[in-house]
Amino acid sequence: MKVLHIDSSILAGNSVSRQLSQAIVDQLKVKHDDLKIDYLDLAQQDIPHLTTAILMGENPAQTALTEQLVQQYLDADIVVVGAAMYNFALSSALKAWIDRICAAGKTFKYTENGAVGLAGDKTVYIASSRGGVYGENHPSDFQEAMLKTIFNFTGVDNIQVIRAEGVNMGPELKAKALAEAEQHIQLI
Numbered sequence: 001m002k003v004l005h006i007d008s009s010i011l012a013g014n015s016v017s018r019q020l021s022q023a024i025v026d027q028l029k030v031k032h033d034d035l036k037i038d039y040l041d042l043a044q045q046d047i048p049h050l051t052t053a054i055l056m057g058e059n060p061a062q063t064a065l066t067e068q069l070v071q072q073y074l075d076a077d078i079v080v081v082g083a084a085m086y087n088f089a090l091s092s093a094l095k096a097w098i099d100r101i102c103a104a105g106k107t108f109k110y111t112e113n114g115a116v117g118l119a120g121d122k123t124v125y126i127a128s129s130r131g132g133v134y135g136e137n138h139p140s141d142f143q144e145a146m147l148k149t150i151f152n153f154t155g156v157d158n159i160q161v162i163r164a165e166g167v168n169m170g171p172e173l174k175a176k177a178l179a180e181a182e183q184h185i186q187l188i
């Protein structure tokens, strides 16, 4: 079983989403003994913004990178993505990854009846961290909402959010949020 483990926080060792994504992968290891894990650290591996030249296939190295990222996403049975809320949205590094894996004809296609996802046969775990408290479906949430929309667009229905929020609202709230997220992870 193939796992694609992605981190995108810029807070290195202080990152909450990195702590959660690793705990999810560790829990998956307890449940499955045949895991093959691909790790993508988007704070380390720079995925350049999508440009006209890259989109038009005029940069062979970047075309190869896009193809590699798309195939890695397609191959994964499970995707674990560490996603911090930055300015109500995702890190720009994670957005750059999204811009590569949303590939017409590979991860989705357009039909007479609208878009159809082609990468649906997988489970996605979103390890979400937020300084404030938003809960589910908050109007200012362009982080979890975007990820759910994108994974759904590529055909994935099985999306689970493990969230620690209010982590910048004092040590007690942070500890409570982390403990609740850890409990949630034990139930995966």
Ligand SMILES: Cc1cc2nc3c(=O)[nH]c(=O)nc-3n(C[C@H](O)[C@H](O)[C@H](O)COP(=O)(O)O)c2cc1C
Residues within 6 Å of the ligand: 009, 010, 011, 014, 015, 016, 017, 018, 083, 084, 085, 086, 087, 088, 089, 129, 130, 131, 132, 133, 167, 168
């Ligand atoms: C650049 C930056 C922007 C942030 N923007 C928000 C925000 O819009 N809303 C919020 O609740 N927290 C915000 N925070 C707090 C982070 O969501 C919080 O620190 C969270 O733990 C980040 O995940 P990470 O620890 O994995 O990096 C921001 C933090 C940084 C560094």
